[in-house]
Amino acid sequence: MPSTTLSPRRRDALGALVAVLLLAGPVWVPALHLDDPTYRYERVRVTAGEGGVAFANASAVPPDTTPSDRIVCSGGSSRACAFERHLARNHTVLADVYAGSPGERSGAFALGPDRYDYVQIDGAVYEPTTLANRSRVYVVANGTVYEAGDAPEGVATSGDVYRNELSLRPVSPSTALAGVARDAEGVPTPIERAARTGTGVAHEDLSVPRTPIRTADGAYYRVYLADRHRPVIRSDWIETLLVLGAPAAGLVVLSRLRGRVAITYVGPSDDARSEDSRP
Helix, strand or coil: CCCCCCHHHHHHHHHHHHHHHCCCHHHHHHHCCCCCCCEHHHHHHHEEECCEECCCCHHHHCCCCCCCCCEEEEEEEEEHHHHHHHHCCCEEEEEEEEECCEEECCCCCCCCCCECCCEEEEEEEEEEEEEEEEEEEEEEEEEEEEEEECCCCCCCCCCCCEEEEEEEEEHHHHHHHHHHHHHHCCCCHHHHHHHHHHHEEEEECCCCCCCCCEECCCEEEEEECCCCECCCCCCCHHHHHHHHHHHHHHHHHHHHHCCCCCCCCCCCCHHHHHHHCCC
């Protein structure tokens, strides 16, 4: 059986390499994140179809996770959504907001603490709209809104204003999904990597978009925190000791190799370069 013992020359060369690595300890030791927790992010695909905007595999995500916080009443939403269900039945609700001209406008609702762009009920998706009804005409006098014809006599009034009604308008699930998605380029790198490849790792708790991320191939994924691991080293002083101790250990190794390892320049000499430059 051949011997695996290193020759003195190779052993000294290996010792010199180890010494250089130890001297560079202040650079590579912090990069190991030994005293930082590890956060692993994963993805689940979001689709738009007959069932609305939904997860391709709902069992893969943590409980109470919805496809998008901008689409309410969908997925694992805990809201009763009684107000939205009322509007979805083709009803309207008067709002204390007025417009200078009649007509329908789309825009996000702000109901209590929630602000959203779409509503999904029983697989159907709706877009919030406000309708300034032409039949509900009002005027403003002294800062007070009156129905047309009810303003006090002799008081100057503004032009006609129209009271808004809140309603829902059906839209396609694909339109809603495209409307709430974010591009992968605009999120932190570990989140973008999770959306693109399936897994992303970070050493800090990142803010994950609570809405689908659109990747370069046109697919949509909801990224979520899948796991968190404690630091390998739970004391900051241990990493500090490694950062300071590694160069010291490198100097010790170099001192032992002094006189046995030398760096030799093997490039062309100045005389050779001078001769090459002569005509």
